[in-house]
Amino acid sequence: MKIEAIQKLTLLDFPQKMACTIFTHGCNFRCPFCHNAGLVTQEQQVNISEEEVLKFLKSRQGILEGVCITGGEPLLQADIEDFMRKIKDMGYLVKLDTNGSFPEKLRDLCKKGLVDYVAMDIKNSQKKYAQTVGKQLFDLSTVTKSVEFLKSGTVPYEFRTTVTKDFHTLEDLMDITKWLSGCDAYFLQQFVDSGNLIDSTTTGYSDAELKAMHKEIKRVLPCTQLRGVK
Numbered sequence: 001m002k003i004e005a006i007q008k009l010t011l012l013d014f015p016q017k018m019a020c021t022i023f024t025h026g027c028n029f030r031c032p033f034c035h036n037a038g039l040v041t042q043e044q045q046v047n048i049s050e051e052e053v054l055k056f057l058k059s060r061q062g063i064l065e066g067v068c069i070t071g072g073e074p075l076l077q078a079d080i081e082d083f084m085r086k087i088k089d090m091g092y093l094v095k096l097d098t099n100g101s102f103p104e105k106l107r108d109l110c111k112k113g114l115v116d117y118v119a120m121d122i123k124n125s126q127k128k129y130a131q132t133v134g135k136q137l138f139d140l141s142t143v144t145k146s147v148e149f150l151k152s153g154t155v156p157y158e159f160r161t162t163v164t165k166d167f168h169t170l171e172d173l174m175d176i177t178k179w180l181s182g183c184d185a186y187f188l189q190q191f192v193d194s195g196n197l198i199d200s201t202t203t204g205y206s207d208a209e210l211k212a213m214h215k216e217i218k219r220v221l222p223c224t225q226l227r228g229v230k
Helices: 037-041 050-059 080-089 103-111 126-132 141-151 170-179 207-220
Strands: 003-010 019-024 066-070 093-098 117-121 157-163 186-190 224-227
Touching: 003 050, 019 050, 050 080, 066 080, 080 093, 080 103, 093 103, 103 141, 117 141, 126 170, 141 157, 157 170, 170 186, 170 207, 186 207, 207 224
Parallel strands: 019 066, 066 093, 093 117, 117 157, 157 186, 186 224
Antiparallel strands: 003 019
C-alpha cells in the first residue's frame, strides 16, 4: 500500500460514524480541480507503512467506528483487498472513495463484504467526462458500469459531484441527474480551493448560485443534497 497521510479523526467523511481517513497515493485521473494534487501529480512525499496504520487502528479499537480509504484513487493499490480485510478483521467499517474507473475491482470488494459504504465521484456529464478528468480519450464504460453496479443496491453508496464554474453548467448537472436517475443519494459539493490544486485558476460558484442550481436539480432528482454550503 502506498499511504501518504492519515487523518486520525473525522466526523464528516463517513456518514454517521466516528472515523479516520487514510490517503493513498496515485490516481489515473488529472481533474484540474483536484484538491489533493500532491497525491496525484508528485512523487510520494511520505511513506506511511501498513504496519504503522494497523498499529494506530489497534490503539483506537472501541473508539473509532470506521475507516475511510481515499486518495488519489485507492483501487490503484494492488494490495487493497488484503489491506481492507485486515481492517475489517479488527472490527472496523470501511468506506471507499473512488472515481469508479475500476468496476470489476469495486464489485469484487463489495461482494466479498470488505466495503460498507462507497462514495463515488461523478466528475461531469458523460459528454464532458474526458475533458473534466484531464484525458484526451477516456473509456466512459468503466464509470457507467460502476454507476449501474452501485445502483443495484449491493452496498450503501452515494454519488457526488464537486461543482466548479469552469467545468459545470446547470445543463451539465441536469444531464448527470438523468444518468443517475433512481439512485439513492446524490450530493452537489461546493468547490473549495485547498491551495493545492492541479489547476490553480479553477473557480467555484457562490453558495447562493449553487443553492439556485440545487433547487432546479432537486426537481428532477429529489434525493439531491448540498454539501459544503452554508
